[in-house]
Amino acid sequence: MFVLPSVSTLARTAALGGFIVIGSAFYFKSCIQDGIKQSGYYKESLSILRSHRGIAHLMGEPIKDGRVDLADNVNNFCTGKEAQFQVPVKGTKQSGTLYLWASRIEYDRNWNVDRLELGLENDPGRRVLLRDSSQMLVNEEN
Numbered sequence: 001m002f003v004l005p006s007v008s009t010l011a012r013t014a015a016l017g018g019f020i021v022i023g024s025a026f027y028f029k030s031c032i033q034d035g036i037k038q039s040g041y042y043k044e045s046l047s048i049l050r051s052h053r054g055i056a057h058l059m060g061e062p063i064k065d066g067r068v069d070l071a072d073n074v075n076n077f078c079t080g081k082e083a084q085f086q087v088p089v090k091g092t093k094q095s096g097t098l099y100l101w102a103s104r105i106e107y108d109r110n111w112n113v114d115r116l117e118l119g120l121e122n123d124p125g126r127r128v129l130l131r132d133s134s135q136m137l138v139n140e141e142n
Contacts, residue, residue, distance in 0.1 A: 033067055041083055041102035041111040048116055048130055049089065049098055055118060055128065059091025065098070066090065080107055089118070096120040099127065 005013075036042055049055060050063050066088035068076050075086045087098040099117040104110060116131040 029070060032070060036068055036078070036085065037065070039078075039083070039111065041100065041113050042085070042087075044111075044113050045087070045098060045100045045102075045116055048113070049118065052130060055130070056091075058094065058120070059089070059096065060093030061091060063089055063091045081105075083111070094120055094122055 046063075046065055050061075056063065068085050068087055070076060072086070075084065077084055081104055083100070083102040085100050087100065089096055089098050097119045099115075099119065100113060101115040102111045102113050104112060112133060113131055114133045115129075117127040117129055119127045
């Protein structure tokens with residue numbers, strides 16, 4: 001004879017399952033964030049930002065990076081050959097968004113930071129251009 005479990009047993013099982021699912025989602029999201037932050041293009045982009053004297057003075061040091069909005073897959077994505085991210089950054093004086101575009105020719109090659117812009121929270125209509133590799137190539141040819 002089959003006996004149905006009590007409602008309280010079912011509720012406890014559902015709650016435990018929910019905690020496991022939610023915990024797993026947060027864990028995997030954290031792993032993806034860590035993977036992005038460990039990438040060469042991400043590290044290089046933040047290095048360029050932090051070493052720019054004018055930006056360091058404008059934002060205030062130290063400049064810290066925040067978490068990328070993984071739900072925004074229009075502005076934050078990586079295809080394996082192209083990457084584009086909007087990284088929240090914050091200094092002691094101002095906050096802003098670091099816009100980065102990177103690419104590589106093949107999967108086994110190094111990434112190149114193609115373009116890097118900084119948008120400041122206090123001046124939302126403007127961006128500071130930190131790197132434009134298309135301009136760098138034109139200058140190298142002359």
